[in-house]
Amino acid sequence: MSNAKAQSKSVLWDWLTTVDHKKIGIMYLVAGAFFFALGGLEAILMRIQLMFPEFSFVPAQTFNELLTMHGTTMIFLAAMPLLFGFMNYIVPLQIGARDVAFPFLNALGFWLFLFGGILLNVSWFVGGAPDAGWTAYVPLSSESPGTGVDYYVLGLQVSGAGTLIGGINFLVTIINMRAPGMSMMRMPLFTWSTFVASMLILFAFPALTIGLLLLMLERIFGATYFAVDFGGNVIIWQHLFWIFGHPEVYILILPAFGIFSEILSAFSKKRLFGYSAMVFATLIIGFLGFMVWAHHMFTVGMGPVANSIFAVATMAIAVPTGIKIFNWLLTLWGGRIQFTTANLFALAFIPSFTMGGVTGVMLATSAANYQFHDTYFVVAHFHYVIIGGVVLGLFAGAYYWWPRIFGYKLDETLGKWFFWLFLIGFHLTFFVQHFLGLIGMPRRVASYLGGQGLDTMNFISTIGAFLMGIAFIIFVVSIFTSMKNKVTDADPWGNGRTLEWTMPIPTPEYNFAQTPLVRDVDALWYEKYEGDGKMKAAEPLGDIHMPNGSILPFIMSLGLFISSFGFIYYHEGFLWLAILGLVINFGAMFVRSIKEDHGYHIPKEEVIKGGK
Amino acid sequence: MADQTVNQHTLPPNPEKATLEGRNKFLGFWFFLGGETVLFASLFGTYLGLRGGVVSGPGPDDLFHLPLVFIMTMILLTSSLTSVFAIISMKRGNYKGLLVWMWVTVALGLAFLGLEIYEFYEYYHYGLGFTTSAFASSFYTLVGTHGAHVAFGIGWIVTLLIRYRKTGLTLTNAPKFYVAVLYWHFIDVVWVFIFSVVYLMGYGG
Amino acid sequence: MGQHGMDPSAPLTGKPSKKTQRKLRNEMRTQLISFVLMIFLTSMAFISIASDAIPTGFAMPFILLLAVIQVILQLYVFMHLNERGNGWPNAMIWTGVLVAIPTVASLMLLLGIVKW
Incomplete structure (x- = not known):
């Protein structure tokens, strides 16, 4: 029951065993950034291959592996973990909590994600990466030779379990751990969107779990769900994948919407316009996100009535999304807008994302979809929503919350270079792809013939990709060159509205010396205008209870990692390895179950000292 | 936050929800069950989509015999009731009653699991291997996943029973038992649909 | 969190209040009744399939309905979803x-x- 032992540990051990949501958040950000760079590299390699007709920069098989790993990495290992990083760090601060509901599970979720991501990428070095596309449609994936797809299945299974755990943790945290006065309808939009995205995770990921389980049993143990000559059906996979896959898109975009809502409101010094409409629209998008998955399958042949229902439901999503767009515009209206890098990203998001939304409605038109399906038009569309929405959101959030998380401000001059190069590169890359698709260039091809009107636009697209690459390098450089811009003020932007700007920087491990009392939406802003600019305390100073760190999450994840290799090489006689891994995993779970750990207390005196 | 001041060491009406940790666990576990609903729905859907894919192997009406399924159903249903008794004992402060009823639950669970293994063994000898047909694969996956849940539940409850055989009821273990019982009920909920949709509809239709 | 001195691994002692005891007695009765009801519903479902007297077209939706009722009983009575x-x-x-x-x-x- 002492906190003195925390100091005696080595730094590495401290990070391996941490259950602090802030450290876990930082680990998510670091790992996510690494995978983001990796996925970006894969994209650049693909774009070089497509720079000229019949170019032979990489062989077709490698191209297939690159495109599969680019998609899988960017969705599962980059975008989601980066968002999870912000959620982990920021949400407990925004709701006035000292911790998340399940610190131990939170750590477990991170390590599962990381080991799953590593597992997926090990495939590069042992006989080739997965090559069936990030959607892994059967029978292409179930018949794909080699172990690539096995790595896909098990890597995603392990990291998916981590995501599910993370989702439940956020839900319970947001429901049970809010500070006094912080009613649901006073929560900042980022917290709200985290909440809805976590609900989507909770109900979408089980479908992926089952899809991956079936694919694993089919590939490794000879099951016949997808084998037509055994009475199987390949459409089963498509449904299971998209029942997960479509909500997944909203799992990514909703938190980004939340980030933009925070930033636009902070940097136009205005309360978010239409708060309750924003919350309502978020919920509606979340709900509709579950009812539209079959629009990815219009050309399967489900029939005209089925297609029409899904087409109409899909178009309906444009309504709540439109509400959000207009609310953001009206937040800016008459505001005192500051063009910081964070806000530039947020401002650029509005038109960029709207373009992606418009092509989305075009794709939702099921009759026209037969023309667009599997062309570069689709590629252009989803990059406009994912980069124009999620990635711009991640960069905006990074610039906005960087001082809170890392204690220094990122350089604004380099930031503006980064922003403009990235934005121009992004539009250059993907705008032309709409037309490439419309004139008939299929997606996922490793090469194309010259003289068909595809050459120039492909070349332009590649140049755009280079620009984005250069922009990202500038960002990475600025991370290191800006370290001297230290901040110590709790509210370094000067216009913080929410609770994450109320504690000193660096954030104390217990977040709040005293749990704050929330009196309105934008709690801090309210105190600035109606109070003395400081949060009222909801409790007297006292000892603070903290959970102990634990190495068990790491060991559990390691067990599943080892076990996955046993399954992948099952036919080479490695069943024992699979069993060994599971024994490690369940053993660690057993230890966790029987060993009671009640944490420790930080004494009041130390809290007072830390506040100084 | 957690300051619903618990009168120390005297039995509260709902010991499983007396602490913040307990309330978190309770809520988180319910949410997990919400996710499990979709997990099993995916398996049910797959089974229903593929149950006609018998090819040359045996089909549902060649295999299923209702008396065995009826006995299994009754056993699992009764185990659900005994776990209810366990929780009522807990709330009465009767820790011994809690342990005894939980052990009865475990015994009934083991009986169920034994019958399920026997059933699979039988089907296998009728020529229904895991890889025989799409029907076979999806049947074994659905019912097998349920069986795996039963097995995990047994392991979990036994761990709790052994770990806490002598401690008496505490604010730490009350939520653990309560949540394990929720899980056990959920297993029965899934089974209700399995016997209705898989066995009865397979046999009758 | 003002429960500093409290030991979460100390055994809870004492009896529940009179009110709680009465509530638990009532609950016991409710649980038993719903258990009997579940047994009855299950038996009905099996009988409707096993006997040839009931046409399949009726039996299918009928057993589905019984399953739904039984699951609602499980969720709301056994698992206490009905509680405030x-x-x-x-x-x-x-x-x-x-x-x-x-x-x-x-x-x-x-x-x-x-x-x-």
């Missing part, structure tokens, strides 16, 4: 059901075999 303060669990379970229904329906019907 269980709004969130209710919301999540029913959202799960809401997602489960189209999942099952599409996997059954929208496989490209029959065109709708």
Whole structure:
């Protein structure tokens, strides 16, 4: 029951065993950034291959592996973990909590994600990466030779379990751990969107779990769900994948919407316009996100009535999304807008994302979809929503919350270079792809013939990709060159509205010396205008209870990692390895179950000292 | 936050929800069950989509015999009731009653699991291997996943029973038992649909 | 969190209040009644399939209905979803059901075999 032992540990051990949501958040950000760079590299390699007709920069098989790993990495290992990083760090601060509901599970979720991501990428070095596309449609994936797809299945299974755990943790945290006065309808939009995205995770990921389980049993143990000559059906996979896959898109975009809502409101010094409409629209998008998955399958042949229902439901999503767009515009209206890098990203998001939304409605038109399906038009569309929405959101959030998380401000001059190069590169890359698709260039091809009107636009697209690459390098450089811009003020932007700007920087491990009392939406802003600019305390100073760190999450994840290799090489006689891994995993779970750990207390005196 | 001041060491009406940790666990576990609903729905859907894919192997009406399924159903249903008794004992402060009823639950669970293994063994000898047909694969996956849940539940409850055989009821273990019982009920909920949709509809239709 | 001195691993002692005891007695009765009801529903379902007297076209929706009733009994009586303060669990379970229904329906019907 002492906190003195925390100091005696080595730094590495401290990070391996941490259950602090802030450290876990930082680990998510670091790992996510690494995978983001990796996925970006894969994209650049693909774009070089497509720079000229019949170019032979990489062989077709490698191209297939690159495109599969680019998609899988960017969705599962980059975008989601980066968002999870912000959620982990920021949400407990925004709701006035000292911790998340399940610190131990939170750590477990991170390590599962990381080991799953590593597992997926090990495939590069042992006989080739997965090559069936990030959607892994059967029978292409179930018949794909080699172990690539096995790595896909098990890597995603392990990291998916981590995501599910993370989702439940956020839900319970947001429901049970809010500070006094912080009613649901006073929560900042980022917290709200985290909440809805976590609900989507909770109900979408089980479908992926089952899809991956079936694919694993089919590939490794000879099951016949997808084998037509055994009475199987390949459409089963498509449904299971998209029942997960479509909500997944909203799992990514909703938190980004939340980030933009925070930033636009902070940097136009205005309360978010239409708060309750924003919350309502978020919920509606979340709900509709579950009812539209079959629009990815219009050309399967489900029939005209089925297609029409899904087409109409899909178009309906444009309504709540439109509400959000207009609310953001009206937040800016008459505001005192500051063009910081964070806000530039947020401002650029509005038109960029709207373009992606418009092509989305075009794709939702099921009759026209037969023309667009599997062309570069689709590629252009989803990059406009994912980069124009999620990635711009991640960069905006990074610039906005960087001082809170890392204690220094990122350089604004380099930031503006980064922003403009990235934005121009992004539009250059993907705008032309709409037309490439419309004139008939299929997606996922490793090469194309010259003289068909595809050459120039492909070349332009590649140049755009280079620009984005250069922009990202500038960002990475600025991370290191800006370290001297230290901040110590709790509210370094000067216009913080929410609770994450109320504690000193660096954030104390217990977040709040005293749990704050929330009196309105934008709690801090309210105190600035109606109070003395400081949060009222909801409790007297006292000892603070903290959970102990634990190495068990790491060991559990390691067990599943080892076990996955046993399954992948099952036919080479490695069943024992699979069993060994599971024994490690369940053993660690057993230890966790029987060993009671009640944490420790930080004494009041130390809290007072830390506040100084 | 957690300051619903618990009168120390005297039995509260709902010991499983007396602490913040307990309330978190309770809520988180319910949410997990919400996710499990979709997990099993995916398996049910797959089974229903593929149950006609018998090819040359045996089909549902060649295999299923209702008396065995009826006995299994009754056993699992009764185990659900005994776990209810366990929780009522807990709330009465009767820790011994809690342990005894939980052990009865475990015994009934083991009986169920034994019958399920026997059933699979039988089907296998009728020529229904895991890889025989799409029907076979999806049947074994659905019912097998349920069986795996039963097995995990047994392991979990036994761990709790052994770990806490002598401690008496505490604010730490009350939520653990309560949540394990929720899980056990959920297993029965899934089974209700399995016997209705898989066995009865397979046999009758 | 003002429970500093409290030991969460100390055994709880004492008896529940009179009110709680009365409540538990009533609960016991409710649980037993619903158990009997569940046995009855299960038996009905099996009988409707086992006996040849009932046409299949009726038996199928009938056993589904029985299953739904039984599951609601499980959730609301055995698992206490009916109690106050269980709004969130209710919301999540029913959202799960809401997602489960189209999942099952599409996997059954929208496989490209029959065109709708």
